[in-house]
Amino acid sequence: MIAFLFKGLLRDRSRSLFPILITGSGVAITVLTFAWVSGILNETIETTARFRAGHLKVRTNALNEQQYPNIMELVLTDAGKIKNQLEAEFPHLTWKSRIQFGGLMDVPDKNGETIAQAPVAGLGIDLMSKDRSEIKHLNLGKALAKGNLPQKSGEILLSDDLFEKLGLRLGQSVTYIGSDMNGSMVFYNFKISGTVRFGIKAMDRGAMIASLEDMQDTLDMQDATTEIFGFFKDGFYHAEQASRIRASFNDSQKATGPFAPVMVRLEDQDNMGEMLSYMNAMFSAILIIFIFVISLVLWNAGLMNGIRRYGEIGVRLAIGESKSHLYWSLIIEALILGIVSYILGTAAGLIPSYYLQVHGVDFSAFTQNADFMMSNVMRARITPINFWIGIVPGVIAPFIGAAISGIGIFKRETAELFKELEV
């Protein structure tokens, strides 16, 4: 009997091919939307992580409590040792020392007289080693507006806006004025190798990017840093794993006091925690509404399909099939179609999702003046949920549709059902 029904199902495209196309498309759209929305949320979080917070970050207790990155007295000493420990214990993250600093940029004339001055927000990062992960984290390749990345000691990048405002030339020398970790004033001459524009206002106003080593020299921070950033190597923030790593690291610290290292997660910093939960709530709301709408459409399709077949049902009843047998055959049919649609639709949705995850879409034209940390390229993100989210619109909704339309079989008098095939 099942073989007989299956044969009919395969032959009747309006019962097999078209429902699969419709349901499969609904599943594919759901899968793609899910990947796209998670990608955008992730990108927003990632940008903050890459520029400011890391996925995880180690700094001193004092700096952590101050929530103020520019006090050079509160830096982390023994940074090399801590970094080695982190790399050994948590090898699936990239660990990078960064020095965040503030100061003044002074532009002298030929005689050393100041012609212009401006405040800078500086970043000392790993630019010189073979590992180019920090260049990737800050997207420096794309952000480069003029000139080159620093190739040797003493070269810096400057925000393009500041560069223009101060009327500088590439290769020109400028003086950085700041205070070192002992509180003494420092003056250090740098050569501008290039300019950058991130499309992030906070960075474009007055960023200065130098190599970590140069800044350690300048600020008298041998083997010290303000922070050690940790990034998951797959590029995505994993909240639960981050919590575990934080707990493991912090529990293993014997030292206490203001200069002892402490690890914080992305969401422990600023108001990222609130931001994250807000985003997750938004995300869930969008998805629930979306899946609800798609499911409604597909449920209705299942319902219509059932009603359209009251004629066939009448004949089968007259021939002697029982109502419950018929009902189950309709449900099993809906389930089979649903599972096929779910599998095909998920595959169809994952392909563009994967493309969008790898290539992304460049929105730089729209994000030029964004004041918050936001990336110019939006990407989809495929998560494990993507593989089963399609069950709701693909299998459950048509199943309920078939189950409800099938109830008509029981509620109506057999003869009534049967009459519907006469019209």
Place this chain on the structure above:
Amino acid sequence: MEPVIAVSNLDKTFPVANEDFFALQNIDLQFAPGEFSGIVGPSGSGKTTLLNIMGSLDKATNGKVYFMGDEITSLSAKESAQLRSRKIGFIFQTYNLLPVYTVYENLELPLILLGMSTADKKQAIMESLEWVGLTDKVNSKPAQLSGGQCQRVAIARAMVKKPTVILADEPTANLDSENSHIILKTMKKINDASGSTFIFSTHDDKVIGYLKRKITLVDGGIQQDETF
């Protein structure tokens, strides 16, 4: 001889505007094995309703229906499905063949429900198609057949399981005169050879000419019951 179908004191009402409308009222009828009978009457007189009740597709409001001596009015849905599957063949005005299946498969469905073996199915189907003269159309789809041929397939489907009774609701209403006669002769031939009981509903004079018994229904009541 025990009647194949006996109806006693049958009423069938439908709720219409808060009142019970009597589609059938106080019907008493008996059909002997091998009858070739027709229920005739104007539209709305209750012919289809009566056939459906006798075929256990519908339930009576009052009264009793017996099939081969067994009361069927109180059967469960499952039991009446079984009765239909084993003992009753239906033929409809609109053929009602399943369009995605071939002629062979349309005839196969009732036999699948009976759990017949492949060899037995094949023999029964080919035999049935021979009776209606359509063995050459065994692999055709209904859409490739004429109306008359479709109705002959429907007859073959009704008789393929060798039912005790075949109930035919206006089987010629959609057919031209020539095809109507072919259909009727086919059924008469089957009736003579197999002894299956045939009960029609009709208002077609051509059909009436073939009947051995004519029951006239008016407004849900029997007005006349003639045997020729």
